[in-house]
Amino acid sequence: MDSALQLIIGQVRAAAAAGTALRIRGGGSKDFYGEATTGELLDTLPLAGISSYEPTELVVTVRAGTPLAELEAVLAERGQCLPFEPPHFGGSATPETLGEGSTSRGTAAGSAATVGGMVAAGLSGPARASMGAVRDYVLGVTLLNGKGELLTFGGQVMKNVAGYDVSRLMVGAMGTLGVITEVSLKVLPLAPAEATLKFEMSQADALTQLNTWGAQPLPLNASCWVDDGGVPTLYLRLRGAVAAVDAACRALGGERQDNAATATDWALCRDQRLPWFLERGGRDLWRLSVPQTAPVMDLPEPPLIEWHGGLRWVRAAPEEAPGLRAAAAVAGGSATLFMAGSARSTRVEDRFDALKPPLDRIHRQLKKEFDPTGVFNRGRLYPDF
Template identity: 70%
Template structure:
């Protein structure tokens, strides 16, 4: 056991004995996400480093405190990547924070989410015990997959120590096409294309009430991408400019995401086939129609959640313009609430880790 891990375990055991809540924090790039921040800070950046990397096996095991940019640089040297494109939201983003928030980028609808690439992990629970789950290959994952349960838990169940991730080769070819379309036209095109054998990877529609631009990214074999470009039409974008568009989309640096006084940023997750929704403002649409970003005053929270639920989805207050006056996450149903509480009781019986971060009640 290295010194950094031993120090963290000692700190957790002391906190458990004293009943002192702990706030698990890596680079802090996603402090804005979730409910309140509470507890004494337990810095996880000491849990850094690549433990093992087998490019031929497409698996890497890495310390949770490792900077996400450092991991991506090592993978790029081998022509590999994290295909779900996790957002950084700051230079200090860590692998542990990536898993804890469970946030994925533009390609999520085509390639899967963070949790789909977690093969195994080790963590320290609220009793100060070091536990390991899963492994380094998919076939090791059987029964209740605890390792993937940590994706999106916001550190409320334990301190992630290290993670084994599945990685993939960078696609041989990539192209971005742009189409001038209204929101309804863009959704109709995306639904039609989704039923065809096309190398769709990501989409982003941004516009105004009556018009807008749909950016469509294709990735795959050279022949497949070239054939799709000929079949779909649109205006092929310069590769450098296209990379800026997708990076801006992933990191919320496009002009559309510029903060506006008094307006919160909401994320509506809905079926890809959902039609144009009645929203307070024109949304930015990703994930082939499955993700609708919208800005709205806090007073619109109930309306947004009702609209998302009616479409078969849910709404999350992603970034609050000020002190949030409503819940960040859609309240869980009674059965899910019971599951959350029982998991919390098993992993963190004293309620040490990130209290109130996922749900205000615990």
């Protein structure tokens, strides 16, 4: 066991004995997400490095503090990638640095994002609807629980789960259950070909087309519908074999875009840095997760739509929050206050939909089991978690 890990274990055990709180933090790229938490800083950045990488097995094991950009660069050298396109954001992110007036572009601001934060936040990028989410690629984790015990779950193959899948339970837990120290991930080869098509069409037509195309054998990878300067526009990204992508382009029509130019735009979309996201005028940014088949929703303004209809971003004033939650519930989905407006201070219960009683009970039991004294990230997800 190396000295960095020993220091963190000692810090957790001391906090557990004293009943004090710890605030887990890597690069700080997702500080804006969820409610702010207090406590002594537990820095995961010293836990850095790629422990093992087997390109032929499509598996990589990485320590939690490893920069996400570093991992992606190593994978790219071998023609591989994280297909769920995790967002990078910037260092020490806040609504101000990620909102109005932000000039950060592309991946230059993404060096702060870490692998541990990627798993803990559980956020996926534009390709999520076609390629799956973060949790679908987590094979195993090593975790430090609230007692200072180092536990390992899962492994380095897909068929290793017996009983409760604890490894994937850590995805999206926001560090409330423990400190991820190492994670094993499934990776995939880069697609041989890519193309982005542009269509001018209404929101209703775009949703209809996306559902129609989704039922066909097309190499769909990502989509983005947005009111682009008053022109309703759908961008559709295809990835796959060269012949499949070329055939799809011919069949679908639209205006084929330059790949080099759209690569930057898709990265900006991944990190919520497109002009549509930045021009919020102090409003909150909401993330509505709904079925892909959900029709046009009654929202304060036309949303930006990703995931073939399944993810709808909405800019809204604080007083419009109840209506957004109601609209998402009617559609069979959920609403999350993803990024508060620069002039707004929110309580934690404003961020996520309240858990229903059975699920709330499970969450509390898990918290008690992994972190019995409530050491980690108090209040990050819910007020009394």
